[in-house]
Amino acid sequence: MEQEKKKRSKNPIITSMYTADPAPMVDGDTLYLYTTHDEDELKNNFYTMYDWHCFSTKDMVNWTHHGKVFSLDDISWADDRAWAPQAIKRNGKYYLYCPVHKINDGMAIAVGVSDSPTGPFKDIGHPLVDEGDWNDIDPTVFIDDDGQAYLYFGNPELRYVLLNEDMISYNKEVGVVKIPMTPESFGKGGHRTGTTYTEGPWLYKRNGIYYMFYAAFRPNMRQEHLAYSTSKSPTGPWVYGGILMDEKGGTFTNHPGVVDFKGHTFLFYHTGELPGGGPFHRSVCVAEFKFNEDGSIDPVEKCDGVDGIFDE
Ligand code: FUB
Numbered sequence: 492m493e494q495e496k497k498k499r500s501k502n503p504i505i506t507s508m509y510t511a512d513p514a515p516m517v518d519g520d521t522l523y524l525y526t527t528h529d530e531d532e533l534k535n536n537f538y539t540m541y542d543w544h545c546f547s548t549k550d551m552v553n554w555t556h557h558g559k560v561f562s563l564d565d566i567s568w569a570d571d572r573a574w575a576p577q578a579i580k581r582n583g584k585y586y587l588y589c590p591v592h593k594i595n596d597g598m599a600i601a602v603g604v605s606d607s608p609t610g611p612f613k614d615i616g617h618p619l620v621d622e623g624d625w626n627d628i629d630p631t632v633f634i635d636d637d638g639q640a641y642l643y644f645g646n647p648e649l650r651y652v653l654l655n656e657d658m659i660s661y662n663k664e665v666g667v668v669k670i671p672m673t674p675e676s677f678g679k680g681g682h683r684t685g686t687t688y689t690e691g692p693w694l695y696k697r698n699g700i701y702y703m704f705y706a707a708f709r710p711n712m713r714q715e716h717l718a719y720s721t722s723k724s725p726t727g728p729w730v731y732g733g734i735l736m737d738e739k740g741g742t743f744t745n746h747p748g749v750v751d752f753k754g755h756t757f758l759f760y761h762t763g764e765l766p767g768g769g770p771f772h773r774s775v776c777v778a779e780f781k782f783n784e785d786g787s788i789d790p791v792e793k794c795d796g797v798d799g800i801f802d803e
Pocket residue numbers: 511512527538574575590628629690691706744745746
């Protein structure tokens with residue numbers, strides 16, 4: 492007898508290991524999901540993260556694990572903190588942008604390049620963004636319709652560079668642009684700039700509106716929620732939009748990854764829901780959501796899974 496097809500996915504998506512910082516990328520009929528990896532055994536009771544993994548699905552229910560696709564061992568100048576990545580395809584190549592800790596120094600953004608979405612990725616040999624401070628984390632990459640690529644990043648400040656066509660260098664004349672961190676742009680909040688904006692930016696475009704999704708702190712709240720701001724241009728000015736996902740049931744951090752796939756829009760996020768879970772043992776989940784007619788978004792609930800997408 493033919494086995495009945497599973498119709499819905501179940502959160503967390505990955506149960507064989509702890510994963511966090513989900514970064515979806517659609518290529519053809521497949522959704523690739525890049526994640527960080529929280530090691531089972533913690534060093535100094537802090538994030539213990541050495542590599543990035545890739546998973547894929549064609550229907551949002553059945554997932555394939557492609558293993559470790561990039562790691563600190565592949566980056567000679569880095570020694571720790573394999574943090575939140577994002578991947579993108581351009582001219583037949585795949586680029587994976589990753590924050591790492593430099594040997595004896597602060598954080599910087601590395602790039603791995605591959606001919607395949609499932610790697611292996613090869614480091615370009617030096618940091619792409621390296622301002623010599625600790626702000627250089629959590630890159631989000633986006634190519635606009637005119638071909639200009641943007642790499643935003645940062646905690647506690649949101650900054651960006653204009654990537655060159657090669658995707659492994661940026662326009663040095665424009666340099667690193669600092670977005671004004673105002674309550675009008677990011678809401679009045681509890682992080683170091685006095686706004687809610689904290690980290691984990693994710694740049695996305697729909698119907699001519701640019702969305703910046705990010706992890707955020709309310710005033711006096713030390714647990715992250717997700718929020719969003721919008722703009723008519725990829726470089727701002729940004730206008731605060733509100734809360735996208737509340738703190739309930741989460742961990743100290745959360746991290747948005749938004750993607751359109753086969754006519755649906757999905758928000759990937761992370762929680763501490765797996766057995767043994769917690770702030771440094773997180774797990775990646777997904778929810779489906781819709782936009783309001785005016786482009787605004789109602790808060791999205793953490794959920795138990797999403798409906799599968801199957802051909803009739
Ligand atoms: O996973 C390590 C760090 O925690 C990420 O870079 C942040 O976005 C937060 O999730």
